[in-house]
Amino acid sequence: MKKRLDSMELDFFLQQLITGLSNGMIIALIAIGYTMVYGIIELINFAHGDLFMLGSFLALTVLGVLGIDAWTGGGTWLGVLLLLLSSAAFCAGLNWSIERIAYRPLRASGKLSLLVSAIGASFILVNLGLFWGGLPLDVFAGGVAAAAPKDFPPLVPNTNLLGEDSLVQLTPKDLLVLGVTLPTMLALTWIVTRTRLGKAMRATAQNPVAARLMGIDTDRVIGATFLIGGALGGFASVIYALYNNTISFQMGYRAGMDAFTAAVLGGIGSMPGAVAGALVIGLVRAMSDGYLETRWTNTIVFGILVLILIFRPSGLLGSRAKEKV
Amino acid sequence: MAARLNPILAFFAIAAALPLFFGASGLFYDAFQSIFVFALVGLGLNIITGFTGMLNLGMAAFMAIGAYAFAILTCDIYPFQVGFWWGLLLAGAVGAVAGFLLGAPTLGLSGDYLAIVTMGFGEITLDVLKNLEAITKGTQGINPLPRPTIGGWTIELQDERSWYYLLLVLLGVAVLFVRRLERSRTGRAWLSIREDALASQCMGIPPKRTRMIAFATGSAVAAFGGALFAALLSSTGEPNSYDFQVSILALCIIIVGGMGSVAGTLVGAAVMVGMNAIVLVKIADWFGAGDSGSSSNVLASPNNWKYLIFGLALILVMRLKPEGLVPPRLESTATGVPPGPTVSVPPAGGRA
Amino acid sequence: MNTLPTIVAAWLSLVIAAASSAQNGTIKIVSSLPRTGSANAQTGTIVNGIKMAIAEVGGKIDGYEIAYEDWDDASPQRGNWDPTVEAQNANKAVTDSSIVGYIGTFNSGAAKISMPELNRAGLVMISPANTYSGLTKPGLGEANEPAIYRPSGKISYFRVVPTDDLQGAVAAEFVAASGAKRVFVLHDRELYGKGIAEVFERRAKELGLQVSGMEGIDTKAANYKSLAQKVKFSKSDAAFFGGTTQTNAGQVAKDLRSAGFLGTLVVPDGCCEEAFIQAAGANNLEGNTFVTFGGLPPAELTGRGAQFRDGYRKMFDADPEAYAVYGYECARVLLDAIRRAASKDRAGVLQAVAQTKDFDGALGRWSFDANGDTTNRVMSINAVKDGKFVFVKRVGDAAAGGAAKGPETPSDAAAR
Amino acid sequence: MSLLEVRDITMRFGGLTAVDGVSFDVREGEIFAVIGPNGAGKTTLFNAITGVYEPTRGSVRFRGSQVRQNPDARLVRRTLVVGVTGAISTFLALNSQEIWTAAIGANYLLGKPFPWQQALADAWATARAVPAVWGVIPAIVGGVIGAATVLALWQRLRRTPDLIARAGLARTFQNIRLFTDLSLIENVLVGMDSRLHCGYWTNLLRLPGFLGESKRSTAEAMDLLAFVGLADRAQSAAGSLPYGHRRRLEIARALASRPTVLLLDEPAAGMNPSEVTSLMQLIQRVRDRGITVILIEHHMKLVMGISDRIVVLQYGKKIGEGTPQEIQADRRCIEAYLGAEDEL
Numbered sequence A: 001m002k003k004r005l006d007s008m009e010l011d012f013f014l015q016q017l018i019t020g021l022s023n024g025m026i027i028a029l030i031a032i033g034y035t036m037v038y039g040i041i042e043l044i045n046f047a048h049g050d051l052f053m054l055g056s057f058l059a060l061t062v063l064g065v066l067g068i069d070a071w072t073g074g075g076t077w078l079g080v081l082l083l084l085l086s087s088a089a090f091c092a093g094l095n096w097s098i099e100r101i102a103y104r105p106l107r108a109s110g111k112l113s114l115l116v117s118a119i120g121a122s123f124i125l126v127n128l129g130l131f132w133g134g135l136p137l138d139v140f141a142g143g144v145a146a147a148a149p150k151d152f153p154p155l156v157p158n159t160n161l162l163g164e165d166s167l168v169q170l171t172p173k174d175l176l177v178l179g180v181t182l183p184t185m186l187a188l189t190w191i192v193t194r195t196r197l198g199k200a201m202r203a204t205a206q207n208p209v210a211a212r213l214m215g216i217d218t219d220r221v222i223g224a225t226f227l228i229g230g231a232l233g234g235f236a237s238v239i240y241a242l243y244n245n246t247i248s249f250q251m252g253y254r255a256g257m258d259a260f261t262a263a264v265l266g267g268i269g270s271m272p273g274a275v276a277g278a279l280v281i282g283l284v285r286a287m288s289d290g291y292l293e294t295r296w297t298n299t300i301v302f303g304i305l306v307l308i309l310i311f312r313p314s315g316l317l318g319s320r321a322k323e324k325v
Numbered sequence B: 001m002a003a004r005l006n007p008i009l010a011f012f013a014i015a016a017a018l019p020l021f022f023g024a025s026g027l028f029y030d031a032f033q034s035i036f037v038f039a040l041v042g043l044g045l046n047i048i049t050g051f052t053g054m055l056n057l058g059m060a061a062f063m064a065i066g067a068y069a070f071a072i073l074t075c076d077i078y079p080f081q082v083g084f085w086w087g088l089l090l091a092g093a094v095g096a097v098a099g100f101l102l103g104a105p106t107l108g109l110s111g112d113y114l115a116i117v118t119m120g121f122g123e124i125t126l127d128v129l130k131n132l133e134a135i136t137k138g139t140q141g142i143n144p145l146p147r148p149t150i151g152g153w154t155i156e157l158q159d160e161r162s163w164y165y166l167l168l169v170l171l172g173v174a175v176l177f178v179r180r181l182e183r184s185r186t187g188r189a190w191l192s193i194r195e196d197a198l199a200s201q202c203m204g205i206p207p208k209r210t211r212m213i214a215f216a217t218g219s220a221v222a223a224f225g226g227a228l229f230a231a232l233l234s235s236t237g238e239p240n241s242y243d244f245q246v247s248i249l250a251l252c253i254i255i256v257g258g259m260g261s262v263a264g265t266l267v268g269a270a271v272m273v274g275m276n277a278i279v280l281v282k283i284a285d286w287f288g289a290g291d292s293g294s295s296s297n298v299l300a301s302p303n304n305w306k307y308l309i310f311g312l313a314l315i316l317v318m319r320l321k322p323e324g325l326v327p328p329r330l331e332s333t334a335t336g337v338p339p340g341p342t343v344s345v346p347p348a349g350g351r352a
Numbered sequence C: 001m002n003t004l005p006t007i008v009a010a011w012l013s014l015v016i017a018a019a020s021s022a023q024n025g026t027i028k029i030v031s032s033l034p035r036t037g038s039a040n041a042q043t044g045t046i047v048n049g050i051k052m053a054i055a056e057v058g059g060k061i062d063g064y065e066i067a068y069e070d071w072d073d074a075s076p077q078r079g080n081w082d083p084t085v086e087a088q089n090a091n092k093a094v095t096d097s098s099i100v101g102y103i104g105t106f107n108s109g110a111a112k113i114s115m116p117e118l119n120r121a122g123l124v125m126i127s128p129a130n131t132y133s134g135l136t137k138p139g140l141g142e143a144n145e146p147a148i149y150r151p152s153g154k155i156s157y158f159r160v161v162p163t164d165d166l167q168g169a170v171a172a173e174f175v176a177a178s179g180a181k182r183v184f185v186l187h188d189r190e191l192y193g194k195g196i197a198e199v200f201e202r203r204a205k206e207l208g209l210q211v212s213g214m215e216g217i218d219t220k221a222a223n224y225k226s227l228a229q230k231v232k233f234s235k236s237d238a239a240f241f242g243g244t245t246q247t248n249a250g251q252v253a254k255d256l257r258s259a260g261f262l263g264t265l266v267v268p269d270g271c272c273e274e275a276f277i278q279a280a281g282a283n284n285l286e287g288n289t290f291v292t293f294g295g296l297p298p299a300e301l302t303g304r305g306a307q308f309r310d311g312y313r314k315m316f317d318a319d320p321e322a323y324a325v326y327g328y329e330c331a332r333v334l335l336d337a338i339r340r341a342a343s344k345d346r347a348g349v350l351q352a353v354a355q356t357k358d359f360d361g362a363l364g365r366w367s368f369d370a371n372g373d374t375t376n377r378v379m380s381i382n383a384v385k386d387g388k389f390v391f392v393k394r395v396g397d398a399a400a401g402g403a404a405k406g407p408e409t410p411s412d413a414a415a416r
Numbered sequence D: 001m002s003l004l005e006v007r008d009i010t011m012r013f014g015g016l017t018a019v020d021g022v023s024f025d026v027r028e029g030e031i032f033a034v035i036g037p038n039g040a041g042k043t044t045l046f047n048a049i050t051g052v053y054e055p056t057r058g059s060v061r062f063r064g065s066q067v068r069q070n071p072d073a074r075l076v077r078r079t080l081v082v083g084v085t086g087a088i089s090t091f092l093a094l095n096s097q098e099i100w101t102a103a104i105g106a107n108y109l110l111g112k113p114f115p116w117q118q119a120l121a122d123a124w125a126t127a128r129a130v131p132a133v134w135g136v137i138p139a140i141v142g143g144v145i146g147a148a149t150v151l152a153l154w155q156r157l158r159r160t161p162d163l164i165a166r167a168g169l170a171r172t173f174q175n176i177r178l179f180t181d182l183s184l185i186e187n188v189l190v191g192m193d194s195r196l197h198c199g200y201w202t203n204l205l206r207l208p209g210f211l212g213e214s215k216r217s218t219a220e221a222m223d224l225l226a227f228v229g230l231a232d233r234a235q236s237a238a239g240s241l242p243y244g245h246r247r248r249l250e251i252a253r254a255l256a257s258r259p260t261v262l263l264l265d266e267p268a269a270g271m272n273p274s275e276v277t278s279l280m281q282l283i284q285r286v287r288d289r290g291i292t293v294i295l296i297e298h299h300m301k302l303v304m305g306i307s308d309r310i311v312v313l314q315y316g317k318k319i320g321e322g323t324p325q326e327i328q329a330d331r332r333c334i335e336a337y338l339g340a341e342d343e344l
Helices: A002-041 A048-066 A074-109 A111-132 A138-143 A172-194 A196-206 A208-213 A218-244 A251-266 A271-291 A294-311 B002-022 B026-051 B059-074 B084-106 B111-131 B160-182 B185-195 B197-202 B207-233 B244-257 B262-288 B302-320 C003-018 C040-056 C083-095 C108-121 C164-177 C191-206 C225-233 C249-258 C274-280 C304-316 C322-340 C346-354 C410-415 D042-049 D073-105 D116-129 D136-157 D161-167 D184-195 D200-205 D210-227 D243-255 D273-288 D300-306 D324-329 D331-343
Strands: C026-033 C064-072 C099-103 C124-127 C157-159 C182-187 C210-216 C238-242 C264-267 C289-294 C359-361 C364-366 C379-385 C388-395 D004-013 D016-026 D031-035 D057-062 D169-171 D261-265 D292-296 D309-314 D317-322
Touching: A002 A048, A002 A074, A002 A172, A002 A196, A002 A218, A002 A251, A002 A271, A002 C225, A048 A074, A048 A111, A048 A138, A048 A218, A048 A251, A074 A111, A074 A218, A074 B302, A111 A251, A111 B244, A111 B302, A138 C274, A172 A196, A172 A218, A172 A271, A196 A208, A196 A218, A208 A218, A218 A251, A251 A271, A251 A294, A251 B111, A271 A294, A271 C225, A294 B084, A294 B111, A294 C210, A294 D136, B002 B026, B002 B160, B002 B262, B026 B059, B026 B160, B026 B185, B026 B207, B026 B244, B026 B262, B026 C083, B059 B084, B059 B111, B059 B207, B059 B244, B084 B111, B084 B207, B111 B244, B160 B185, B160 B207, B160 B262, B160 D200, B185 B197, B185 B207, B185 D184, B185 D200, B197 B207, B197 D161, B207 C083, B244 B262, B244 B302, B262 B302, B262 C083, C026 C040, C026 C083, C026 C322, C040 C064, C040 C304, C040 C322, C064 C083, C064 C322, C083 C099, C083 C108, C099 C322, C099 C346, C108 C124, C108 C157, C108 C191, C124 C322, C124 C346, C164 C191, C164 C238, C164 C264, C164 C289, C164 C379, C164 C388, C182 C191, C182 C225, C191 C210, C191 C238, C210 C225, C225 C249, C238 C249, C249 C264, C249 C274, C304 C322, C304 C359, C322 C346, C322 C359, D004 D042, D016 D042, D016 D057, D016 D309, D016 D317, D031 D042, D031 D273, D031 D300, D042 D057, D042 D261, D042 D292, D073 D116, D073 D136, D161 D169, D169 D243, D184 D210, D184 D243, D210 D243, D243 D261, D243 D273, D273 D292, D273 D300, D300 D324, D309 D324, D309 D331, D317 D324, D317 D331, D324 D331
Parallel strands: C026 C064, C026 C099, C099 C124, C124 C157, C182 C210, C182 C238, C238 C264, C264 C289, D031 D292, D031 D309, D169 D261, D261 D292
Antiparallel strands: C289 C379, C359 C364, C379 C388, D004 D016, D004 D057, D309 D317
16 A cells, blocks of 8 residues: 555656646747847847747637648648648747837837837737637637637647556657757757857847947848747747647736746746756746645745845856956 | 926926816826826836836736735724824835845846846735735735825715825825935935946945845835725725736836836826726727627727737837937936037957 | 927826716616626627617617616736726716616626725616625625625615525535545635635535645646646546636646546536637536536526527527626616616616516526525536537525535436 | 055956966055056956956955955854744744734634734744644745855855945946946046935935035035036036046046045046046046056056056066066066057
């Protein structure tokens, strides 16, 4: 009896570990969008979470229009790929346009006017999400209750890969999260460290004036950053939708907040930091939900954030930039 | 200096005169009562972010702390019942203590790290208020709250004109105090930290202590505003009334008004809160009139456009007046000093 | 330097516009519901119900034009009901003397703010959705409730929905009768959800059920997978969620099922809407998810209720949601009172509403009791089948807390 | 005895050694120059002296003692207080509901007078009855975290620029750091801050003493502006000043604290010859006020013209020290410097 209890406790722990990591990886994808934009123009891009929300609405629309939920076998995976690509393209384009319209003209006038502009953009995107939910499509339940959360069809099955008898669940959903997040991050690391664009991005982040003097078209580099950040948001939105199976026009708020917290926790501007921060947040949330009380989870997450920042003022993996005196 | 005082005096003069023209309209009083309350919160945030340059995304938490402290100290379901005026004063004090407790370990953090900590504090405060049901009544809110009495005369809730002037006077006192601080050694230290923290430190100004004083002062003013917010509703509402969106509203008030400008904060509050209380309501009324048909189309309801209008307004204001409606430091342009020849600072060559 | 005067001038013109006066010869009723944000789906159907009731009387009573205004007590900054806006609405209603009836609020917290204001002005307030017991019933809320909401000493607040203390108990009785032994209670930490969950927990313990856990969720979380695992590992065979579709009931149900929790799940009437099925995914609810509802679902309605259902379909080209009937009932009881009122002013209407007796409503035949609550205690338990709510049984005819006669087991219900 | 003793200062940034074991003494009342080619580590040395950077190794003694907070009784007391407060508040945070319910919820009846003593007794009894898991253990954790926080913060704050500035070392910056949105006079008043006494409440409530001090300080600031020749623009924003004047304002601001030592970082950078001449006069007048001046400068005419002694750095190391005549005669110094000039 005693032994059995122990194994159940272990199962429970493993389960929370899996859940925490999966949630953390989704947050990480969004967090990178924040951290990239922050790194390059020092803007907390409030609209990013809502951009992510619109990405999932696009995915649901594409799914509904093409009837992807009816595709079977290999078709399902083709469908998932299609959703990923369309959402990424959409979010990238939208993010780029927002930068063009709402941020670029204000770049010279200081961080805070940019911030308010981003807040404004965020409100507009939320409203667009509300309208979008009213589309008269079957996947939106005919659009009658525009504001209601929408069910996202379970393209990826929830079967337990460890066998139906196992208490611990590891599902294709978890693998999907890993299978999308990991290659994306590797590709991103490659872009940032190895390509010309990546070098230009890092140079612009370091010193935009110098970068411009060196002949780098900083406007284009910033645009490219928004494109990439948006595309990652698009990936995240599809993964999120497939993993949680619900989307709502207000989901951008919490997703954005978690991601931003992760970016800061890891050291804002640092991409590996954002991933580390996101995994920490995912795990802390899962463990707190599992072993303590859910209602205190937010308090615990932010308590840990404050503690970490007291002892590491520039985040887990951030480097303390020495001010040039 | 006289040039700077003008917009503030103008604001108060106009505000004092307005009821003569609109004394009959309930909507007018409601709108302006909220404007005054949020002006107080904005004033607090202006000290923290506008003067001292610390981005604070958790102002609503201090408002909540003020409101709940006021409610717990005055509501008759608790034994304290200290009365309206002591309640206000103590709410401000509790706000200052909370600001101090949050600030003590975290004010060494730089810009956006501090922002996220304050945002987290906002979330924690909401959770704590919700979860400590035995003390805060959870999501029920605490009510009723007492009315202010002045020498045996009680201002009832429906006596809107008296409330209007009471709030105006309290706002005036707060503005006076904030201006006094701003134009003293204390305020100069705050501004110098915003301008250049390192240079200010090298002038012997202890950054942490100065920031902490600013943070506690701002928190106290916001808590004071929160207490009035609750008193005006005669209820704390629910903890969710003080969520992140309120912090964002406070931030928009000071940025749209003009960072670091007291007059800007007042105008910003009038614009941002007024937009909600008057413009959006009116838009909904105008478009909603005569609509009795099917409302299953999401675009048909004017209420569904509010986010969009609000967001567009924010972006537009920033496009047209990126420095805010009433930018601070008018006198530097008013005295007519021509801007110096722009000498490009030679790029610092290495670690010389 | 001329920014300030310009702005002031702009505001002045708006304020002038705002102070517009009412027309003569019309009687106005208003509703104050959260119309911005996520509650919109439910409040939309309530407003439809109100509009329908007014259309039925032809928009006229005794030669008086009935004007209706749909007020929003939410703000875009909040995305939810906003106490300041609700206070403004109450004030606005009080100052406009042509308003004789105030339908609202949706959230009990909002009612706490407007109730004393409206009471002082003697303006009748009828709520389609407030279920917090303390608003009307002495002894169930704080010590000073409900007296603080009635500064004039008179009762001016009425509601057509049964309160939490009834519905939570009914749900617990249903779970006990289904043969479950251990139940896990979840709630959304809001006034409504938590209140009903607490009643459920108390009643469940009385009935000998073991409560294996009680947790408040974070309504904005992306998912509840960790919590759902906790429920599964607690070996509970039933779960109750006190909350609404807006507070993420759909995600809770979905995650419970995907975690492999197979027991009975019961949710209250805040989830009794199509949007809940939409959000949770019909497959996840099929068979062993039950929704309690104060009153009978539209399909089960007879007489007046059936007329309502058919009329609604005709007018809005959609099936009425569960909440629509409450809005309809509010408006009808108000219009009926206006018709009966000796004088078509606030005092007359208030008196007439208070005297409502044996009202032939869409929810059945009912009266307002001395507290302003409906005497209607009929409740129903509904399941989800093929993506639609199906009626399972009628409960709660007896007084509060009393055992419903011969409850069915969920398996019986599923067999239907 | 020398005023400032710099001993074996070493600054490393990652793998790069910017300053490597530099030592020198500065005597009271002299003008002391630090010269060297770009990248020699001069500004880094300044930053290490003024507390902007914590040196990797070495010490700076001012009037015979190091300017830093040493672990003392105050630190121990503060750590204890914060630790105990942390412990108590963690305990209360976890058990507040129970204690509140027992003390207030259970004792208070609407409208009846409240039995305060009974409430306190109940609160105490409830607090004592808390099981160890929710009482002692969290309290210990809270206490440790509180104490650790104090120590961590102290470690970061024990040698800060403001402490050093208050000790009497004022400085200017290579890339001029004025408070651009403040007026000239306010800039100077900020520099004077450490000598002002009016506290927060005096300022808030305009208590007696406020007016007198603000008059005195404003007058003194005007004198200082006059001293550097900027009195006529006292009310305009510092950001509107032309470049040459900014240096002067920075010097006035630094002088406002009545420092013992004034550290000037490339004061002549970007100035034309006539401006340099007047700057030289200004520096000499500053010294005549009894203030020791340490300056970094590339401008040889200025350095050789006014310095009493000079230290030469190259690649972070000291390669020479002496009077201007000695330095001008030192081959190594000339080579280092001319070589660097070629690079420019």
